Amino acid sequence: xxxxxxxxxxxxxxxxxxxxxxxxxxxxxxxxxxxxxxxxxxxxxxxxxxxxxxxxxxxxxxxxxxxxxxxxxxxxxxxxxxxxxxxxxxxxxxxxxxxxxxxxxxxxxxxxxxxxxxxxxxxxxxxxxxxxxxxxxxxxxxxxxxxxxxxxxxxxxxxxxxxxxxxxxxxxxxxxxxxxxxxxxxxxxxxxxxxxxxxxxxxxxxxxxxxxxxxxxxxxxxxxxxxxxxxx
Amino acid sequence: xxxxxxxxxxxxxxxxxxxxxxxxxxxxxxxxxxxxxxxxxxxxxxxxxxxxxxxxxxxxxxxxxxxxxxxxxxxxxxxxxxxxxxxxxxxxxxxxxxxxxxxxxxxxxxxxxxxxxxxxxxxxxxxxxxxxxxxxxxxxxxxxxxxxxxxxxxxxxxxxxxxxxxxxxxxxxxxxxxxxxxxxxxxxxxxxxxxxxxxxxxxxxxxxxxxxxxxxxxxxxxxxxxxxxxxxxxxxxxxxxxxxxxxxxxxxxxxxxxxxxxxxxxxxxxxxxxxxxxxxxxxxxxxxxxxxxxxxxxxxxxxxxxxxxxxxxxxxxxxxxxxxxxxxxxxxxxxxxxxxxxxxxxxxxxxxxxxxxxxxxxx
Numbered sequence: 283x284x285x286x287x288x289x290x291x292x293x294x295x296x297x298x299x300x301x302x303x304x305x306x307x308x309x310x311x312x313x314x315x316x317x318x319x320x321x322x323x324x325x326x327x328x329x330x331x332x333x334x335x336x337x338x339x340x341x342x343x344x345x346x347x348x349x350x351x352x353x354x355x356x357x358x359x360x361x362x363x364x365x366x367x368x369x370x371x372x373x374x375x376x377x378x379x380x381x382x383x384x385x386x387x388x389x390x391x392x393x394x395x396x397x398x399x400x401x402x403x404x405x406x407x408x409x410x411x412x413x414x415x416x417x418x419x420x421x422x423x424x425x426x427x428x429x430x431x432x433x434x435x436x437x438x439x440x441x442x443x444x445x446x447x448x449x450x451x452x453x454x455x456x457x458x459x460x461x462x463x464x465x466x467x468x469x470x471x472x473x474x475x476x477x478x479x480x481x482x483x484x485x486x487x488x489x490x491x492x493x494x495x496x497x498x499x500x501x502x503x504x505x506x507x508x509x510x511x512x513x514x
Numbered sequence: 515x516x517x518x519x520x521x522x523x524x525x526x527x528x529x530x531x532x533x534x535x536x537x538x539x540x541x542x543x544x545x546x547x548x549x550x551x552x553x554x555x556x557x558x559x560x561x562x563x564x565x566x567x568x569x570x571x572x573x574x575x576x577x578x579x580x581x582x583x584x585x586x587x588x589x590x591x592x593x594x595x596x597x598x599x600x601x602x603x604x605x606x607x608x609x610x611x612x613x614x615x616x617x618x619x620x621x622x623x624x625x626x627x628x629x630x631x632x633x634x635x636x637x638x639x640x641x642x643x644x645x646x647x648x649x650x651x652x653x654x655x656x657x658x659x660x661x662x663x664x665x666x667x668x669x670x671x672x673x674x675x676x677x678x679x680x681x682x683x684x685x686x687x688x689x690x691x692x693x694x695x696x697x698x699x700x701x702x703x704x705x706x707x708x709x710x711x712x713x714x715x716x717x718x719x720x721x722x723x724x725x726x727x728x729x730x731x732x733x734x735x736x737x738x739x740x741x742x743x744x745x746x747x748x749x750x751x752x753x754x755x756x757x758x759x760x761x762x763x764x765x766x767x768x769x770x771x772x773x774x775x776x777x778x779x780x781x782x783x784x785x786x787x788x789x790x791x792x793x794x795x796x797x798x799x800x801x802x803x804x805x806x807x808x809x810x811x812x813x814x815x816x817x818x819x820x821x822x823x824x825x826x827x828x829x830x831x832x833x834x835x836x837x838x839x840x841x842x843x844x845x846x847x848x849x850x851x852x853x854x855x856x857x858x859x860x861x862x863x864x865x866x867x868x869x870x871x872x873x874x875x876x877x
Contacts, residue, residue: 333874333875336874337871337874342792342870342871342873342874343871363796366791366794366795366796367794368794369792369793369794370793370794370795371794373794375792375793375873377789377792377873377874377875378874378875379875381789381873383786383789383790384523384786385519385520385522385523385524386516386519386520390516390519393516394516394790394793395793397516398790398793398794398795398796398799399794426523454874454875
């Protein structure tokens with residue numbers, strides 16, 4: 283069980299938006315698990331529910347039914363304050379597109395993470411430097427996002443996702459603003475970080491060329507997993 | 515501080531709002547200064563009385579112009595307790611060569627609490643000598659040693675200026691001081707000993723409800739605290755109400771300007787706020803950042819508006835009743851900070867309503 287405590291478990295996960303006649307089931311009865319150190323892709327056409335699923339895994343949305351267990355805690359019914367704390371402490375997000383704060387330098391964008399946890403410190407600064415160095419963007423530390431290339435921006439975003447040393451790294455369409463060569467590089471470094479740091483890595487993408495870097499692919503269509511794993 | 519970084523990167527926007535806030539601070543300080551200037555011009559000389567209580571005659575409607583107290587009343591008031599002293603009031607005209615100037619002429623009982631403190635020159639020694647207020651020497655150029663004529667009821671009285679006091683103005687007129695007996699002679703010429711003894715009696719004493727005891731012990735008197743006596747001066751209350759109303763408008767305008775600026779700013783960065791929230795920031799955190807910026811803008815506005823007010827005071831001619839006091843800065847500074855914080859509450863709802871899901875490009 284101690285191995286499972288470090289992983290992620292989704293059980294009969296369902297999300298319904300609206301109610302009555304207008305109710306829409308965005309995610310229907312999805313079950314799967316991901317081990318620490320495993321990098322998994324969720325693919326599917328737009329509207330298939332993959333972003334909603336990602337939001338439930340990351341504590342951005344509550345589940346209507348079913349549960350999400352991350353690192354031994356069931357987060358699926360937590361209130362907003364509990365989920366915000368979960369996101370601060372256990373989750374690293376890489377959002378789609380231009381997701382850095384435009385008026386903060388690369389380094390300051392990383393320092394947002396300790397700042398919102400009230401843990402700004404010299405150690406946090408050193409850690410930000412270290413992460414930027416590892417992702418090869420250290421010399422861009424004092425540049426604003428607008429002065430960085432698309433690839434550099436994504437590397438800064440990945441560094442930010444690792445700032446709080448999360449259990450779970452969630453990535454939303456990481457290549458949507460990149461050409462395929464840069465996209466490939468970015469996803470490869472993501473995969474490396476997940477492996478090296480023993481994180482639970484989950485990436486939502488529509489770009490099938492990126493699937494060479496992942497351990498496993500979950501296909502979604504119409505809110506369901508296409509090849510459901512056996513119930514754990 | 516990350517919130518201050520945004521100000522650094524958006525110098526133009528924050529510079530302009532700070533400029534506007536600075537102008538509102540300037541306005542508030544100047545209005546407050548005009549208010550105290552007006553109050554001082556109307557009642558400075560009364561405020562300078564070294565007394566807790568001003569006793570008027572009951573039928574005077576608490577007016578220095580109408581109040582008349584007899585010698586019996588004066589003696590009875592002195593018996594109630596505390597230190598007392600008679601004051602006589604008269605609006606007279608000072609003349610010297612080409613100068614004609616209305617003054618507020620006070621008669622005081624020598625050696626009593628009513629006697630003003632001499633700042634330069636010497637105290638009165640005999641009748642025919644007069645003390646003038648600084649406001650009079652400044653506006654007219656009169657100085658110690660000069661001869662002036664005071665005219666009242668078609669009679670001229672000659673005086674030598676022997677000293678200067680710093681008591682202030684009354685009803686917009688500079689004050690001047692003579693012995694009470696001389697005032698009596700000028701105010702009631704030909705009445706001799708039948709004339710009233712004084713306009714009002716000042717009393718000083720720490721005993722509680724001295725006023726009530728005076729009114730009870732001495733018939734036909736009306737005892738007011740000094741601040742009530744000032745408020746009873748015709749027009750003072752109305753003037754101060756006008757000033758306060760204008761200040762209130764300035765306050766509301768300040769709150770609206772700052773409020774709408776931060777409201778628009780908050781709407782513009784809804785996406786950034788969504789990212790902050792998705793990363794786990796609470797609405798409190800985001801709002802705290804906003805408050806930091808609001809306070810920074812208010813401080814910048816103060817840093818602009820306060821020196822501007824000081825420069826204006828130095829540049830304006832001295833006959834404009836403008837008195838920049840610590841209170842004026844406090845009023846300006848405190849009200850703009852409160853206005854800024856109230857204004858930013860508009861944005862609080864906005865911050866709370868941002869859904870972190872929009873960071874994922876949904877909702």
